[in-house]
Amino acid sequence: MTRDSRGNWFLAGFTLLVFILLYGPIFVPIASSFFALKQGVVNWQQPTTLAYVTLASNEGILVALRNTMIVGVSAVVCSLILGMASALYFNSGRSKGRALLQFIIFLPFLMPPIITGLALLIYFREIDFDRSLVTVIIGHTVFVLALVYRTLLVRLQSLSRSLVEASYDLGASGFQTFRYVLLPNLTSAMIGAGVLAFALSFDETMITLLVTGTDNTLPTRLWAMMRLGFTPDINALVAVILALTTLMCLLAARYLMPRESTGT
Amino acid sequence: MSTDKLLLELKAVSKSFGSTNVLAHIDLAVRDGEFITILGPSGSGKTTILRMIGGFESPSSGQILLDGADISPLPINKRPFNTVFQDYALFPHMTVAANVGYGLKVRGTKNAEITDRVSQALALVQLADFAGRYPAQLSGGQRQRVALARAIICRPRLILLDEPLAALDVELRRHMQLFLKDIQREIKTTFLFVTHDQEEAIAMADRICVMNAGHIQQLGSAHEVYYRPANEFVARFFGDNNLIEGRLQETVDGIRWIETPLGRLACAIDGQAGVAAASLGARAFAAFRPESLSLTPTGHASENATRGCITALSFAGAHTLANVAVDAAEPLSLRLRLPSRVEGVAVTPGMIVDLYWRAVECRLVLV
Numbered sequence: 181m182t183r184d185s186r187g188n189w190f191l192a193g194f195t196l197l198v199f200i201l202l203y204g205p206i207f208v209p210i211a212s213s214f215f216a217l218k219q220g221v222v223n224w225q226q227p228t229t230l231a232y233v234t235l236a237s238n239e240g241i242l243v244a245l246r247n248t249m250i251v252g253v254s255a256v257v258c259s260l261i262l263g264m265a266s267a268l269y270f271n272s273g274r275s276k277g278r279a280l281l282q283f284i285i286f287l288p289f290l291m292p293p294i295i296t297g298l299a300l301l302i303y304f305r306e307i308d309f310d311r312s313l314v315t316v317i318i319g320h321t322v323f324v325l326a327l328v329y330r331t332l333l334v335r336l337q338s339l340s341r342s343l344v345e346a347s348y349d350l351g352a353s354g355f356q357t358f359r360y361v362l363l364p365n366l367t368s369a370m371i372g373a374g375v376l377a378f379a380l381s382f383d384e385t386m387i388t389l390l391v392t393g394t395d396n397t398l399p400t401r402l403w404a405m406m407r408l409g410f411t412p413d414i415n416a417l418v419a420v421i422l423a424l425t426t427l428m429c430l431l432a433a434r435y436l437m438p439r440e441s442t443g444t
Numbered sequence: 445m446s447t448d449k450l451l452l453e454l455k456a457v458s459k460s461f462g463s464t465n466v467l468a469h470i471d472l473a474v475r476d477g478e479f480i481t482i483l484g485p486s487g488s489g490k491t492t493i494l495r496m497i498g499g500f501e502s503p504s505s506g507q508i509l510l511d512g513a514d515i516s517p518l519p520i521n522k523r524p525f526n527t528v529f530q531d532y533a534l535f536p537h538m539t540v541a542a543n544v545g546y547g548l549k550v551r552g553t554k555n556a557e558i559t560d561r562v563s564q565a566l567a568l569v570q571l572a573d574f575a576g577r578y579p580a581q582l583s584g585g586q587r588q589r590v591a592l593a594r595a596i597i598c599r600p601r602l603i604l605l606d607e608p609l610a611a612l613d614v615e616l617r618r619h620m621q622l623f624l625k626d627i628q629r630e631i632k633t634t635f636l637f638v639t640h641d642q643e644e645a646i647a648m649a650d651r652i653c654v655m656n657a658g659h660i661q662q663l664g665s666a667h668e669v670y671y672r673p674a675n676e677f678v679a680r681f682f683g684d685n686n687l688i689e690g691r692l693q694e695t696v697d698g699i700r701w702i703e704t705p706l707g708r709l710a711c712a713i714d715g716q717a718g719v720a721a722a723s724l725g726a727r728a729f730a731a732f733r734p735e736s737l738s739l740t741p742t743g744h745a746s747e748n749a750t751r752g753c754i755t756a757l758s759f760a761g762a763h764t765l766a767n768v769a770v771d772a773a774e775p776l777s778l779r780l781r782l783p784s785r786v787e788g789v790a791v792t793p794g795m796i797v798d799l800y801w802r803a804v805e806c807r808l809v810l811v
Contacts, residue, residue: 342533348520350547364537
């Protein structure tokens with residue numbers, strides 16, 4: 181490398197600046213959550229964990245957190261089952277029907293969530309389906325399915341077709357081939373997709389606001405708290421959500437990274 | 445060894461993908477216990493034949509009969525055939541033992557029996573110590589042998605091998621050719637082997653089926669295919685050959701004459717009914733191998749002779765190859781193959797040589 185080192189320094193400085201400007205604000209609420217707050221002003225001389233104590237005793241937030249967990253886990257399970265079935269079907273041959281199916285699965289992910297949410301809302305009202313956590317789960321499943329489907333399909337397509345052929349050739353049934361050959365090779369993709377889907381569901385606000393009944397999830401609860409005023413709980417909550425999301429993304433990256441070569 | 449009993453028959457099998465005809469009216473009979481090789485350049489349809497027998501593709505028309513019964517309705521997993529895939533298709537998440545035992549496991553065989561038969565099969569392919577390894581920890585040749593063990597463990601009627609040696613280096617390939625042939629003799633199972641490599645076909649096959657452009661060009665022993673090519677494609681595809689075009693003349697005492705730019709050539713026609721029956725004046729090739737040409741008279745009653753000038757020489761180890769320009773009615777070049785000599789070669793470029801070859805080594809190929 182004989183590159184101009186001044187050029188490199190400039191690039192490094194510029195990148196740092198962009199990072200500070202774009203990502204810096206994320207750390208402000210985290211930092212301020214550890215300090216006392218008086219009339220909306222952070223007192224940087226007074227470190228405290230009071231915000232977290234208040235958060236832990238906030239019944240509304242704990243219920244919202246539980247709801248978020250229920251919705252997230254359910255949406256992950258539903259989207260994994262549906263995504264697996266769709267990916268297996270899509271990969272089993274070529275037809276216009278399959279291409280259409282794939283397009284429909286991708287649609288809610290590409291559309292603005294408000295459109296997906298409104299469409300679901302209108303649909304649920306038309307068929308007199310009471311809004312509850314169930315409708316939220318349905319909404320989230322529709323939203324994250326594209327990601328789960330795509331992740332599974334990519335892994336499925338990376339497997340040599342002759343693996344499936346070899347399994348049939350050796351006398352296995354379709355189910356045995358799925359159980360013994362495909363599933364073990366898809367496990368890491370399923371974990372990765374599941375974690376990402378959970379993170380998406382965890383943050384999802386727009387669809388949830390539209391299709392939920394009286395139940396609150398964490399993001400909608402946060403939304404409600406914001407309107408009532410800037411309390412220390414919010415900083416703490418933002419910090420907690422960020423920590424959880426980061427953790428899950430790290431997990432997803434861990435499982436979605438290509439494994440070290442296992443040969444062919 | 446093979447018997448005359450038929451195991452498998454393809455009757456008028458055709459296959460097209462969309463508007464592309466890959467195979468046209470293939471008739472092929474596989475004998476019980478033989479090692480049959482389907483040989484052809486890429487795109488000749490040879491792999492498609494294998495995949496239709498295995499059940500991975502279905503024929504567009506025609507029938508595939510096993511012991512005289514149509515197997516078209518049988519899905520892949522109900523056919524008593526096993527395949528060795530070109531990329532081996534070993535299950536990457538299973539050990540060698542689990543890979544080999546897979547066919548027994550999915551059939552619900554008892555664990556004790558699976559263990560026994562897996563160790564037998566691994567011993568047969570000389571991999572007894574590798575049972576606990578994963579495919580990624582094996583070399584190409586070892587994976588190849590695992591794939592073979594996995595295919596033979598269910599005692600199939602027929603083993604289909606789809607260019608399994610293509611990915612191996614030359615040395616290992618030679619070794620595996622002998623190894624496969626030994627295994628085939630030992631387990632007395634019919635092998636159907638697909639390859640594009642003529643040397644591989646000659647080294648292993650009891651019978652060779654030469655394919656081109658979706659048609660069978662010739663089916664016969666390696667000897668027949670090599671020395672009595674049925675047509676120009678086989679004559680050119682199979683090893684080095686001299687082909688001189690001419691017009692057929694009369695037959696005298698099992699020798700048919702042909703008028704060529706080299707003059708009248710005498711060609712033996714035993715075992716070639718079609719050539720014997722061809723009409724006078726029909727166009728044909730006289731085909732003779734570079735190694736059948738001699739620099740001295742053969743002393744044989746019916747021999748052909750011509751004279752030419754050496755234009756190029758290439759040393760190829762045991763043999764030296766030469767191009768000979770023949771001063772005929774039109775310019776012709778012959779290929780000549782001579783044993784190499786330590787102290788030098790018997791010929792040098794520019795030398796005028798007389799070439800002799802026996803009628804029995806000069807064969808007719810109809811155009």
